[in-house]
Amino acid sequence: MTTHHGGHTRGGLAPGGLGWRGFLERWNAEWLAVTAPEDRERALPGGGTWLGYAPAGAERIAALERRIGLPLPASLRGYLEVSDGWREAGVFVSRLSGADGVEWYGDPYDQVGGWADLLPEEPSERELLEHGMWGRSWQLALESDATEVLLDPGDPGPDGEWPVYVWASWQDGPERHASFGRFMEEMYREFHRMRVAKSGVETETTRRLDASVAEAVRLARAGEVDGPLARLREAAAFGRPGAPQACAQMEGLLSGRPGPGVHSAAPGVREFALTAASYFEGRPGASAQDAAFLTSRLPESGREQGLAVLASVAEGVYAYEEPGAFGAALEEARALAARGRTRQAWRALLAAVPAWVPAEPYDVAPSGLLADSLLCPLLGGERGRALLATPRGGLPVRPGPDTERDDLDWLGRRGDQSVRFVLVEGLPVEELGRRLLEPGPPGAPRTEGYDEDDVPPAPRAPGPPTTLRDTWALRHTYQSPVFRLGECANGWSFAYEENPTGSPLTGPEDYGDLPAALSAGARALVVWSQGQRRGYVVRHFVDGRETYALGSRPLPGEGPATLDVRGGIPEGLAADPDLPAVLAALSRLYGVGLPEDALVRGRLPVVVSRSWRRPPRAGEHRAVLRFVPARSPRGHPAGEEGG
Template sequence: MTTETVDGWRPFLERWSGEWADAQAPDAGSADQEAVRARWLGFPPASEERIRALEERIGHRLPPSYRTFLAVTDGWRHAGGFVWLLAGTERARPHEDASGLSEYFPGELEDDPTPEEELLAGMWHRALELQVESDAVYVLLDPGDTDDAGEWALYTWAPWHAAPPERYASFRAFMEAMYREFHRLEESRSLREGREFVNPTTRALDMSVDTARLDALSGRYEEAAAVLADAAEYGRPRAKGLHDQLRRLLGETYLVSFDGLASDQLYAPEFLPVLLAESARTQRSSALVGIPVATRTARETAQDLLRRLSEGTFRYVADGPFGEAVEQAREQARWGDTDAAWHTLRTALPEWRPLGPDHLAPVGLCADPLLGPLLTRERGRELLATPRAGRAERAGQKDEPPAPTADLDPPGLAWLADQGTGRFLSSYRFVLVEGVEPDALPALIGAEGVTGLNDPATPWEARRMTRGARPDTPWADGAATVVGRAGPGWSFALEPSPGAHLDERRLVPPGIVASRGRRAVTVWGAVGGGGLSSGVFHLSVAEDGEERYAFTVRGATRTKRGPVPYDLDPDRLFADGESPEDHLGERRTLEALGDRLGVRLPRFALEHGRLHSFRTRPWNRAPGPGEGYVTFRTTPIRP
């Protein structure tokens, strides 16, 4: 709607006034009875002479939207829920920082303030004050903050609202926001009072919500999101709950509540875990704050969910073919193949079915400790762009699925050396074993007493879980490894950033024991932040219980055992004169090893996912005759 003509204002203000009048109780206060009878929240229009007089008084020509507003009504009642009277030509006045708020917003400017800070600093002194009666709400038009159309920005602030001043692009934008606020508050009040708030605007908005729901299920989520966001601003039932589902799958969590769906018996299994997972992540000790747990049973359910979420044992479940795909994807993800897990979910998305009419997508996946990390923002968009619940044919998209997002795991092993000095794995040690599944690794190289794998955890959680299993002998440095599949026919056990130091004189590569009847590889890259000049790289390849070849590179020193193949020869891969910080020799070796064996390590699962874990047997042998081993321990002195 245009903001520069009287005709652009009148229908909007008449609709607002009529809807307000229809919503008033018969015993409305005497001050409002006149407005109810007249079905008009405004006043007579201001004459051109009165408008010019105001402009002369303040020394500015008024912005177009406020000037034409005054030509329709010289003031306004009930602008939203907290401004009861807006000024017309007689009562608008310069604010002149009357309350000293410039001291707090933005406060004392730094040496290099932002343009927004500079505008706000001057606004309090030059603004035109419009509120006459309000709940301590300031309404200020700023002649120093203008756009190309000559509109002035409008700022509101209230001491009871714990936020900086809110900016609107124009007086018209402010009034449209207040109209939406009137709708939100009236809808809330009508629900409390057990009545309906119905008018042509609410009916049109509710129809748009129904259409947006079908659009969202058909993959047209961007159009649906815009419609639902607008309807939610008006407080329409269902709009926020539906919109929050789209927002959460797009990676947004701020003010996502699902608007009562988490406390609905039908929808709670889908949405309550998502709220609890996010609340636990951000609040820790008060994770149930703000979560809908009205009854004792609901609270006990929430506490049980919270426990399983914190332990990483929560499992998202769904019905039908999509539920089967979820189980298959979980099996793939727990062994590190997160790209394959996503492919499985993506393929099954058209088979997903909602729990009810207010359910748009499998949002509950976000709470699953194994599958939730797979939902990056890009994949969230891909999920929402995929028609679901049988909408593909209706949407005319049966043969036009959305373009798939790129896989996240690079091939091979070389990525371990590609992340610079701040890389995720600045040091690492791992074992690759051929011909066995990951769950067989504890029996091959597990520490004494280890009988199986721990539940999936992050690499850092795995370290904490196995800390109590450390033996008393300090030299026995078993690795707290996470495990998974390393490509066709191979499994891995990897420890990131091991605390032990590599001493090739006492190193007992666990791959030798694991290689009985098969091949196994042991790699230890302790390159640190300063490259190989300050670290060490070791490779050992074993078969049938015997080491076939090995080498160690420490700075410029290289030692070899056995017939090292040409493509893995450290004399060729670690060239003299290269910058150690580039990790080029390390990268060449890992690339060659990955190519030779056809193996890979899952970067995404190691960085963001959860994998099974166990503690390995010692990587160092016990000190021999004549060898010593000293451990220093410090005890803090309490004052």
Template sequence: MTEETFDWRSFLTRWSEEWVGTYDDSDEPRSAEDEGAWRARWLGFETASAERIAAAEKRLGCQLPPSYRAFLSVTDGWRHAGGFIYRLAGTGQARWHEDGHGLSEYYHDGELDGMWERALQLDVESDMTTVLLDPLDTDEDGEWAVYCHTSWAHCPPTRYSSFQEFMLAQYQEFHRLAANHADREGRAFANDTTRRLDALVETGRLDALSGAYERAAISLTEAAGFGRPRAHGMLDQLRRLQGETYMVSYDGLARDTLYFRELVPLLALEHVRWRREAADWPRQVEAGSEERREAAEEILREVVEGTFRYDTPGPFGEAVERARKQARWGRTEAAWQMLLAGLPLWAPLGPDHLAPVGLLADSVLGPVITPERGRILLATPRGAGPNAAAADPGTGPDDVPESENGLAWLAGPPSDNSHPRPYRFVLVEGAAPAELPARLGGERAELSAPMTREELQRSLFQGGASPTYDDCAVVTVGHAGGASWSFAFDPFPASYDAARYVSPAVAASQDGAASPGARALVVWCVPERGLFHLSAAEQGVQRYAFTVDGSEIHRGDGPIPPALDPAALFVSPAAPGQGGPDGAGEPDRTGERRALEAIAAEFGVGLPRFALTEGRLHTFTTRSWTRPPEPGDTYAFVTFGGALGSAIRPSTVVEPGTPGSTTV
């Protein structure tokens, strides 16, 4: 805005009247200057005439920016610009800064280069606060940017696009500090501005519940800037569901008994994510009583261990439970649709509660709520109670097609742009995910609590010893597309050893019952080696298999279905590590992609990309994918962890009874 569109007189008059109001009921002593301002009900001074402004410009050797000139034409300076600037310069006090405090030594990157030497200084009296107008940082209206630096904040200066924007920000700061001060003294800070903003908070609340979250955010942002009660806590809920975490604290709502269980887990999530010190946790939650401190510690423990479960009363709580059962087996799209169907039945816990934001802390459902889905959630009307129109969460869809399913996504680039990673998986027909430990695991194999890919990776390197012939995989499990298939997926496989490999498909296809047609598939791929293996079994018998290893194709016993013929899928098998036709760059994964597409089409199967890369899934340890060593085989024991890192002890299997033999 320019001086033609902003009424400085009314703005500064309102500010002065509201400042006077902070003293009306206060016993705090006032300085002689403040006493005079209080009696005059005016924080400013006399107006600066056009001649005085022209004289200042002549002294400084430049024309002042429009909004500062307009300000001077109303008052030649200002008192109490916010909480830390006691007096702003008028025509007589404005002067060139010339890096008077040596700050250019500390802040000299980008737009701050040279600013300290060339800027016009406006602070006259302050609490270690410097206000500078930069004549080279201008806009199309001729406004100069303002940089406000507080030495005690230990951070770069805050930039404002103009003097007018700076003064509006200081007015907001005055409101925030005045409201806090009045609250500590047990009195109200109320005026026409606060009443307008409090009405805006209520409008924002109703807009948010109706699904107009963007309009609600505008209202709440304005009110929060003035420090109005409730605004910041509600705005943080909207921000958090859209994936924003910076400076999200819920403004004390977590201390309220109504919202403790809803918001403290979110604080715990950020505490863990940023690896903050354990001693910071009690201060962060300000739990108060011993009982609440213990409850906060228990919530933190559950978040750390990945076992926290979001619960909420009523019909929406029932939808949450059904959704969790879907998400824990990889059906994240079905889980999301269940949550969305039940959302209109959600009821707020109190007047400051805008959405089921606590879902984000749920160990299983939290990853399902992406920022995009968070915006969809916020755009859905909710909070009208059990009489709201909604899909019945009890009959929510169990078989919603998962986005990005199929298998071909495995042949795409990793999300972190790293080199292609090896992978292997088993698909089992006619078995629920919970039954796979019995099919593929050892005698005591059992499902773990759901964990993320990163947690799984960390668990694999916590130490221990293992012989190199033993290849017991830790796999994640879930539904594989259709209703009758399940998967066991290993994202961190050991090295492929054709001489010792034993396909788990044979054991996986045995269910001990007369159920003809039960099938199992195994896929093992090492992209950088140019290796792709497929084996298929039915009722405990291997039906066919093939392995593409670089430029060679090896076929197992049994006829391979035409759609899966490796000679057709891998038209020109690449040499190990070969990229494109010129042999450079990333390995050519065309054959791998064709094979995955053919397997998915032939059996109607798929793997849930989102669940495997971003979600939490159960895991268990399989039996070894390699045979035990035979006489003459050499292997080693490898120890991970410990002070020495790793150690290898070689061993050799010999015939029992041979002098010097060792039984392994």
């Protein structure tokens, strides 16, 4: 896939800012400063001191325009008018063409055909235009390390500039630069990243950028976001010390993901945990054993600790630790998040951010949160920006008003997502989990009314905090409802299942004793939906007795849905075939909601519940369908021959 490179760096290099002569002279002086004498002689035989050449002159430029058949764009013309070619363009191009050396590329390796498989099934006009550049480009690299530099006159930008593509065999795809000037700016940054930064030599450019990094760190800790981040991105592109780490911290918190960046200059637990979290994020189901190779980056003395961190990240139990008041707040926030009280956990965390103390000179924010199994899910949406906008590192701050509220509206916005959940008022979450497990009175048999081969699987007690993805595997294993448990505001607890099997049970005669048992001594709301277009049921219980119920069943074709209503619906809750309207009304009526970030991104305890359906009564029959691989009469899977 093509990688696009954007605009000029801050201050501009060429053709703005210094202009082509000033830009090339600065690059030349810095190259001489960091290059050993023997390497100078190789690039500039005979003691030369100029990486460029004499200007191209009007005749050579005109001849190039005649060969291409078009007037040259401003940035390429400006370059040729100063130097007719350039040596050491970045690290992998040792000689860049002048006017006479620009040649038709001709796609000698059939790159058009080779890259065609990577196009989407229905490519856009832009994708097709960029893909076609292999067949209409001109080669600019005369000598390089397996690198092509291709000028594409067939795709001019609004400013008339022609894009330049850089392609090397080790890349995932060509890099596209909007103009020749942008390409040269990137080659200059590459030279700094891979040569100047490693040499330790100071130049006017490095002094300016290092001062910018120091100011960006100060501003970032004071709660500014966009300005410092722009400074850090520029400096990181030049490989300046500390800039990549500080930039990765800010970008990670803004995205709510650990990402591939390096957050620390020194290898340690925090950095390794972030590396592991990034690895597992892109590989659901991977184990610590799969990622054991990551410990090879650690010193031998830290290998054992690294394996422990790796296992905790893989198992979803890694806890980011910090000293002092901020560390105590992390523990408090984790305890709240583990019970589904993610909004309160976020408030506790945000209030403690001013107490965070940077461990390294370029630390700007507590990015270790991105590896924390319980706290990273809190950082979705605008929360990462809110954290970065909070002064920290000992600077005073007063938290703003709490404007976030949990509700049920977000479930209505998920369209045809099927869910089943129970909200219980006045019942601790631990007791809710117990009631989902117990089949009526203690010691009551679970096999009554079932055939020998149809006894429901045994429930499983609440386990450690688990992700939404993990619950799908549990349901496949147990073939039973798998609920995630937590607490809501105002004394409510919840049990939530996504994509439950079966259809919503519409009549009370279909249910077992579970809904009534959940509401003993309490109030319970049961909502079971197959999605907005496929029907839902809402049942309300008080102390084991159903007080009202309403539901919607869509009819075939375009007819209106059938509404079922039992009992007296309270004021403020109208029977409505529109599920989002019903959910919003329930949220307003009872002042209750479900924590979206905990249920969609977070980790919560799970319980494998007993069945919601009653067992067959006397004289009733129950059909059980099981799907197994087809087998031939000889006992081998169909289509296979015995050995």
